[in-house]
Amino acid sequence: MKKLLLTLMFVNCLNIYAQNPVQEFNFNGNLNSADNTISFLGTAAFVNDRMGAAKGALRLTNKAFQAVVGDLPQGNKPRTISVWVKFNAVTAPHHIWGYGTAVSSQYFGLSQQASAGSNSDLSLIGWETANNATISVPLAKEVWYHYSVTYDGNISKIYRNGELLKTVEGIPRLTKGYILTIGKMNTTTSINADIDDLKLYSVAMTDEQVLESYNSSKPSNMPKTAPAPAPSNEKTVTAALVKTAAPAKAPAPVTTAITATPDTNNYTKNVEVFSQGKQIMGANASNIDDLPEGTYLLKITKKAAKK
The missing domain is CATH 2.60.120.200 (Jelly Rolls)
Known part of the structure; x- marks a missing residue:
């Protein structure tokens, strides 16, 4: 840390x-x-x-x-x-x-x-x-x-x-x-x-x-250029549009565990969400609707599942 x-x-x-x-x-x-x-x-x-x-x-x-x-x-x-x-x-x-x-x-x-x-x-x-x-x-x-x-x-x-x-x-x-x-x-x-x-x-x-x-x-009437695509070994996701102007909620830091699909080995995945190089500490990667509009980076790592 x-x-x-x-x-x-x-x-x-x-x-x-x-x-x-x-x-x-x-x-x-x-x-x-x-x-x-x-x-x-x-x-x-x-x-x-x-x-x-x-x-x-x-x-x-x-x-x-x-x-x-x-x-x-x-x-x-x-x-x-x-x-x-x-x-x-x-x-x-x-x-x-x-x-x-x-x-x-x-x-x-x-x-x-x-x-x-x-x-x-x-x-x-x-x-x-x-x-x-x-x-x-x-x-x-x-x-x-x-x-x-x-x-x-x-x-x-x-x-x-x-x-x-x-x-x-x-x-x-x-x-x-x-x-x-x-x-x-x-x-x-x-x-x-x-x-x-x-x-x-x-x-x-x-x-x-x-x-x-x-x-x-840039002037406000010019289009905003989006970030370049992430390298192929990284996954990016664009969050859903937020319908209100209210800021996203900030719950306690969460690391989401996703169970592996049946055709893989017995492990889980840790999913961490980053924006502009910084981890979104309060974001839950399993609920994209909670994130404000923007482009995010998902870091996915494996760990052995508990038996």
Whole structure:
């Protein structure tokens, strides 16, 4: 029990730390960072953000901005960069953000290419094709998208609206440079989009943390992305919809024993219910109707039946 509690406390601390950006730019009528220590350079035009707030997002029309950011991870250090983007045209490339040197593996940037039909290539740029990670995705103009890129020192991941789109392993990221640019890749400017809430992290966020970042910052009219399916050796169950707004009852901790079926050996099963990595201490796994709406993980273990 003590080991379990310590593990949960450690994971919880990591989650809290991981979701605190080292720098963020909200673009709420200015180009300053949230702590007012850094500013992008240039004359800005501000428009409504994804929530509809006036002058809450930065508009870039074939124009780039740059800032010197000392917190940008260098070399192969872990990182996460997220941003909200609304494309006002899809017929030309959009260099969303980037930093580093125009040398093989020393650049780190995100670009959404011109649409071909209804799809467009989304690329994590590492300079030189072999260092890029690219995935073709549907693209529509005047729609807000949440992009996140993570790198843990070996594995690179690209997400959109909390959904993992691409994973690549073994591509080197030896980034060198402290000038963060939006709207430009190295010396090439190309973008026609609105940018909001650019956040930089010094850790590689997990799939769950990226999903939570999207769901907690999306407009209320956007669909909530569900968690990715659990691995095949785990079982998930979606609880029945709760008909009232009253919270679920919390009886004493229960571990449900389920008798094995006749064609199995003589044993019982312990069923434990978890939500977001934490055990639902008062939930009875045999009565799904008692659980609030959500996605749960069932942990099932065997033990010998009493004779």
